[in-house]
Amino acid sequence: MGLVQWLKSQFLCQLIICYGFLVSGLLINLLQICTLPLWPINKQLARKINCKLGYSLTSQSVAILEWWSGTEVTLYTDPESCRHYGKENAIVILNHNFEIDFLCGWSFCDRFGLLGSSKCLAKKELSYMPIIGWMWYFLEMVFIKRKWEEDETCFVQSLQNLRDYPEKFWFLIQCEGTRFTAEKHRISMEVAEKKGLPKLKHHILPRTKGFWVAVQKLRGTVAAVYCCTLNFRNGETPTLRGVISGTTYHPDIYIRRIPLGSVPEDETECSAWLHKLYQEKDKFQEDYIQTGRFPGPIVTAPRSPWTLINWLVWTSLLLYTLCLVLFQVVTSGSILTTLATVFLCFAVSFGVRRMIGETEIRKSDDIITPVCQHHIN
Ligand SMILES: CC/C=C\C/C=C\C/C=C\C/C=C\C/C=C\C/C=C\CCC(=O)SCCNC(=O)CCNC(=O)[C@H](O)C(C)(C)COP(=O)(O)OP(=O)(O)OC[C@H]1O[C@@H](n2cnc3c(N)ncnc32)[C@H](O)[C@@H]1OP(=O)(O)O
Numbered sequence: 001m002g003l004v005q006w007l008k009s010q011f012l013c014q015l016i017i018c019y020g021f022l023v024s025g026l027l028i029n030l031l032q033i034c035t036l037p038l039w040p041i042n043k044q045l046a047r048k049i050n051c052k053l054g055y056s057l058t059s060q061s062v063a064i065l066e067w068w069s070g071t072e073v074t075l076y077t078d079p080e081s082c083r084h085y086g087k088e089n090a091i092v093i094l095n096h097n098f099e100i101d102f103l104c105g106w107s108f109c110d111r112f113g114l115l116g117s118s119k120c121l122a123k124k125e126l127s128y129m130p131i132i133g134w135m136w137y138f139l140e141m142v143f144i145k146r147k148w149e150e151d152e153t154c155f156v157q158s159l160q161n162l163r164d165y166p167e168k169f170w171f172l173i174q175c176e177g178t179r180f181t182a183e184k185h186r187i188s189m190e191v192a193e194k195k196g197l198p199k200l201k202h203h204i205l206p207r208t209k210g211f212w213v214a215v216q217k218l219r220g221t222v223a224a225v226y227c228c229t230l231n232f233r234n235g236e237t238p239t240l241r242g243v244i245s246g247t248t249y250h251p252d253i254y255i256r257r258i259p260l261g262s263v264p265e266d267e268t269e270c271s272a273w274l275h276k277l278y279q280e281k282d283k284f285q286e287d288y289i290q291t292g293r294f295p296g297p298i299v300t301a302p303r304s305p306w307t308l309i310n311w312l313v314w315t316s317l318l319l320y321t322l323c324l325v326l327f328q329v330v331t332s333g334s335i336l337t338t339l340a341t342v343f344l345c346f347a348v349s350f351g352v353r354r355m356i357g358e359t360e361i362r363k364s365d366d367i368i369t370p371v372c373q374h375h376i377n
């Protein structure tokens, strides 16, 4: 292990990264709250400002992925489709197998200039997560409880709100609705069998309602569906902890652009279309495991220096402030202040561990979840 790699793996470096993310995140949340009075006066301006603030926070994670851990997403796509990326609104479908799939998604968004404005369909619990969840609230992410009767009105309204969004955006739906685990896969294949659908090897059976409603409500607003299939070379199982401690991973992503006009309007047909798409995605994954590559040429989209600049500016400013505070604490000689500072360090470490925990596929996930149980009965 080289010196740089050793330094990256040290707890102090990780604590500094987490401190920077946490404090800048809270400041950005505060600035977002300051935009509240602007919403009734000039909604479009408020949205644009929030996109910039969102970028300033999210791009720190992208900088850590791309510049700190040296992880580069390799893009397999047709160059003709590539010309549209970043220039149109789209619904993105992505497999949900990896702990850092959202980071690879952000990296892809950044390459095409849509990092601040992109949206996802996320479980409601994530909206309560400090910093990220609060930021998403201002970015008009769509949250669901995964109980359709309770979700329908709010889901439809949130999608309709996006019809006049002032920035180009991608709307991510991970149709499996939960991360891949062996147990969830087994249960969903029992459902597939009951429904007479072909078995999938690398995906959980997709839930179709969310996709169908999104296509219906965003017709005329989005131009295409981007079918994204993500995998990692050499069977890597990446983690956010690994990224923060400087581990380089090797993600490959295959993107197919499908014009929205070719997605059926009728619910049953749209649902069948999505199931067929997942069967194709499953085949791509199988071929990837056999050959180590996706179909199509590799397209180069260089990483942006702005993610790095933004991250360095935040980190330097906050580190400087921290040093000043620590100096004051040490020279004050007050036991109470010292204890309060030590407590704050623990709080930062604890807070970030909890957030990272949200990204992890826990062992306990491999038991029957209530949502699966409900349907299988
Ligand atoms: C490399 C990256 C590349 C590109 C990325 C590009 C861009 C990224 C853009 C933006 C990034 C921005 C942010 C990203 C950051 C973070 C992302 C993180 C978070 C998102 C992760 C989540 O939160 S996932 C959880 C929430 N999302 C979802 O649940 C979406 C999927 N679900 C749906 O859409 C559902 O349809 C629903 C929840 C809306 C409604 O579900 P419901 O179950 O009520 O209805 P359905 O009709 O869909 O399903 C019922 C039928 O399903 C059958 N079924 C299937 N499987 C099962 C099973 N396992 N158990 C039981 N039943 C199952 C069932 O039989 C039902 O069939 P019927 O015939 O009876 O209807």
Ligand SMILES: CCCCCCCCCCCCCCCC(=O)OC[C@@H](O)COP(=O)(O)O
Binding pocket: 017, 018, 021, 060, 061, 064, 096, 102, 123, 126, 132, 177, 178, 179, 244, 352, 355, 356, 358, 359, 365
């Ligand atoms: C870079 C500095 C480090 C700071 C920590 C940043 C942590 C940010 C994490 C925010 C993004 C969280 C995205 C999590 C995705 C996710 O939550 O997927 C799970 C869902 O599918 C469904 O889960 P389940 O309830 O298990 O079915």
